[in-house]
Amino acid sequence: MKKEQVVNCQFSVWYPIFKKFTIKSLILPLPQNVIDYLLDDGTLVVPESASNTPQTHNNTSDSEGDDVQWSDDETTETVKAPEFPDFNAKVLEAINSLGGCVFPKLNWSAPRDANWIALNSSLQCQSLSDIFLLFKSSDFVTHDLTQPFIHCSDQDSPDPTISYELVLRKWSELIPGGEFRCFVKESKLIGISQRDYTQYYHHVSKQEDSICQSIQDFFRDHIQYKFLDDDFVLDVYRDSCGQVWLIDINPFGPVTDSLLFTWEELSSGSRLTASQPQDDMPQEERPAFRYTTSEVTVQPSPCLSYRMPRDFVDLSTGEDAYKLIDFLKLTKRQQEAEESEGEA
Ligand SMILES: Nc1ncnc2c1ncn2[C@@H]1O[C@H](COP(=O)(O)OP(=O)(O)OP(=O)(O)O)[C@@H](O)[C@H]1O
Ligand SMILES: [Mg+2]
Structure with missing residues (x-):
């Protein structure tokens, strides 16, 4: 695999x-200050204006003019996140024009490893703060920003310049059983795997x-010889009507x-060998089709290792008040x- x-x-x-x-989908160029914010380990706070939901504040107008201060400025450190008003406006406009809910990604990757952190446990976003929360928690997004050419064979050649982009795709409910990954070598479809x-x-x-045939037809009619390379990996979705859609192209x-x-294979x-012998198609034209053939072979989700215990997330976001109370009680008991x- 070459950098190109x-x-x-x-x-x-x-x-x-x-x-x-x-x-x-819509593509927005990522301003340098947003890239810096995404790469900055220190700022986990999302900018207030990046959320399109109204913020609720506890300080009421009653307290205005009062000398009473609820927080001691010398001891309380407020971490302020940078604001990106222009970019935020562009993102909101794009989200609205795509129907209000989007699937976000960068030049190559979506934050698939970070969906556990979102309150809805999904990659569905409605605001820039939803997107920032996912992007800042994702190793896949950091990979795009820091080492996109890591496995390339031409390491001695200079890295091509990349213009980073925020990709917003209209949210679509895809059924995982309809997703397939297709491997194309020398412009031929050699293998199809259940995603x-x-x-x-x-x-x-x-x-x-019929799945194999409809993917082959889609590839032959719309993709073959139209891409810039002869070797690539194509992700497709076959909907309930049997129609095939392109989801992504990968190196x-x-x-x-x-x-x-x-x-290696x-x-x-x-x-390549298929999961089951496919007798009714001519040998030459047939890509090897592999899928999980029985419940016995079911494996854990590959993104599980990126997750944190749900309790950590609930506690850190203050989502579950009862959990927080339990946690504080536990800490108090431990202290006591x-x-x-120590006294004994
Ligand atoms: N527009 C969309 N709406 C809802 N879900 C989507 C959308 N696009 C993709 N998905 C879901 O997210 C998954 C990952 O999407 P995609 O392939 O674009 O990410 P990726 O980072 O390129 O993944 P990979 O690293 O495997 O190449 C898809 O398999 C699909 O289930
Ligand atoms: Mg991909």
């Missing part, structure tokens, strides 16, 4: 070519032939998850126990 292949898989490169066959291989989907094994190499294949050039131990 990674460059070609940026959203803003492939989207104009395949716009008709994918989810409606969510952690689950067994009865309909996939039942409709194997053909180890930065992309090979799912039910291995990169995919790059070897030898014929330590004190009585």
Whole structure:
């Protein structure tokens, strides 16, 4: 995999070519101060104006002019997040024009590893603060910003210049059982893998032939020879009507998850084996189709290792007041126990 292949898989490169066959999206250039904010480890607070929901404040007008101060300025440190009024306005306008709910990503990656932190446990965003919360918690987003060319073979050549972009895609309820990853080598579709291989989907094994055929047709009619490279990885969605849509294009190499294949197999050039023998198609034209064949093989979700215990999130966001009270009681009890131990 060469640096140029990674460059070609940026959203803003492939989207104009395949716009008709994918989810409606808007691309906004990321200003440098927003990139700096995303990369800054210290600022976890999201800017107040980045939220489109009204903020509730406890200080009422009654206290105005009073000498009474609720907080001691010398001891209370308020962490202020930077504000991005112009960018915020552009993002809100884009979100509104996409129907009010969006799926956000950068040039290559979505913050899939951070959905646990969102209050709705999803990547659905309605404001810039929703997007910031996900992006700042995501290693995948940091990867895009800091080391996009990490697995490239031409390490000695200079890194191409990247213009960072915020991609906002219209929110669409995709059923995981309809998602497939297609591996394209030398402009030929060589393998198709179920994307969510952690689950067994009865309909996939039942409709194997028609799924495989509709993806092959989609590839031949709309994608083949139209992309800038001969080797790439295509993510597609087959909806309940059997229509196939393009979801994403990824580099053909180890930065992309090979799912039910291995990169060794995919790059070897030898014929790939399918999950089940597919007899009714000519050998030459047939991509190997792999899917999870029984419930026994079900595996844990690959993003689980990025999660924090839900309790940590609830406590840190103050979401669950009862949990917070329990936590404080526990801490107090511990303190008391330590004190009585010290006295004894
Ligand atoms: N517009 C959308 N609305 C809702 N969910 C979406 C949307 N686009 C993608 N998704 C969901 O998010 C998942 C990840 O999206 P996408 O493939 O764009 O992210 P990615 O970071 O490129 O992933 P990968 O690292 O696997 O290439 C998809 O498999 C799909 O389930
Ligand atoms: Mg991708």
